[in-house]
Amino acid sequence: MVNTIISVQDLVKNYGSFEAVKGISFAVYEGEIFGLLGPNGAGKSTTLEIIETLRTKTSGSVMVNGFDLDNEPHEIKKIIGVQLQTSGFYPNLNLVQLIHLFAGLYNREIDAMALLDSVNLRDKAKAKVKELSGGQKQRFSIATTLINDPKIIFLDEPTTGLDPQARRNLWDLIRDIRSKGTTVIITTHYMDEAEYLCDRVAIVDSGKIVALNSPDGLIDELVATGFERPKEVKQANLEDVFITLTGKSLREN
Numbered sequence: 085m086v087n088t089i090i091s092v093q094d095l096v097k098n099y100g101s102f103e104a105v106k107g108i109s110f111a112v113y114e115g116e117i118f119g120l121l122g123p124n125g126a127g128k129s130t131t132l133e134i135i136e137t138l139r140t141k142t143s144g145s146v147m148v149n150g151f152d153l154d155n156e157p158h159e160i161k162k163i164i165g166v167q168l169q170t171s172g173f174y175p176n177l178n179l180v181q182l183i184h185l186f187a188g189l190y191n192r193e194i195d196a197m198a199l200l201d202s203v204n205l206r207d208k209a210k211a212k213v214k215e216l217s218g219g220q221k222q223r224f225s226i227a228t229t230l231i232n233d234p235k236i237i238f239l240d241e242p243t244t245g246l247d248p249q250a251r252r253n254l255w256d257l258i259r260d261i262r263s264k265g266t267t268v269i270i271t272t273h274y275m276d277e278a279e280y281l282c283d284r285v286a287i288v289d290s291g292k293i294v295a296l297n298s299p300d301g302l303i304d305e306l307v308a309t310g311f312e313r314p315k316e317v318k319q320a321n322l323e324d325v326f327i328t329l330t331g332k333s334l335r336e337n
């Protein structure tokens with residue numbers, strides 16, 4: 085039995101006369117990794133930020149865990165974790181101090197070292213965010229989404245700019261978070277990321293959902309139309325070469 089944890093109906097967002105989101109509807113199931121996939125400017129971040137209560141909508145309805153966005157945004161805030169851009173972290177605090185700061189805002193007790201352990205950053209506990217590598221920064225910002233023990237976390241392009249090892253490591257981390265029962269919504273414009281991570285994806289283009297299914301289901305739908313991919317002549321690609329030569333382990337530590 086699938087439970088719907090987020091339901092979006094006819095969501096519209098206009099910026100002045102520009103329609104960024106043009107009446108989209110979708111449901112996210114409890115415990116899944118749901119992807120919003122689309123090119124730059126498709127409206128992914130706008131949609132996410134509306135659900136996160138951080139941006140106003142023009143019209144439509146949004147329900148999160150049974151709470152109506154219009155009436156109970158504070159209840160929604162309590163059960164979600166939102167990934168902040170790492171540039172937004174207070175610069176003079178180290179990682180442990182930042183975690184305690186956030187925990188205080190949420191009125192929560194937290195074992196900061198255990199949280200850092202869960203994202204493989206224990207040895208950076210005393211470091212400041214600016215001293216971290218790109219992958220470490222992303223892992224830290226994902227850790228901060230978990231501080232209030234949320235039912236749902238939102239990740240906006242979490243692997244942009246990372247090397248292949250760091251991306252795969254982050255994918256494992258995201259799957260690990262989901263395996264503990266947390267629902268994950270992710271935006272990405274990387275197809276391999278969506279294919280590897282997402283149970284279902286909505287493909288968004290110019291403010292509309294043009295397809296919604298599991299990655300496999302979407303591929304089957306395309307093949308059923310008679311689409312045929314030009315035959316791959318090689319048994320590996322350049323990323324396989326790179327990963328085989330440089331290994332799968334993280335380099336940044």
Ligand SMILES: Nc1ncnc2c1ncn2[C@@H]1O[C@H](COP(=O)(O)OP(=O)(O)OP(=O)(O)O)[C@@H](O)[C@H]1O
Binds near residue numbers: 102125126128129130
């Ligand atoms: N505050 C704003 N004022 C006016 N237009 C905006 C504003 N925020 C976003 N837009 C426009 O709305 C459209 C959708 O933007 P959005 O950031 O949601 O896209 P996106 O799919 O997340 O793209 P990206 O992959 O580049 O992050 C874009 O054309 C963008 O220029």
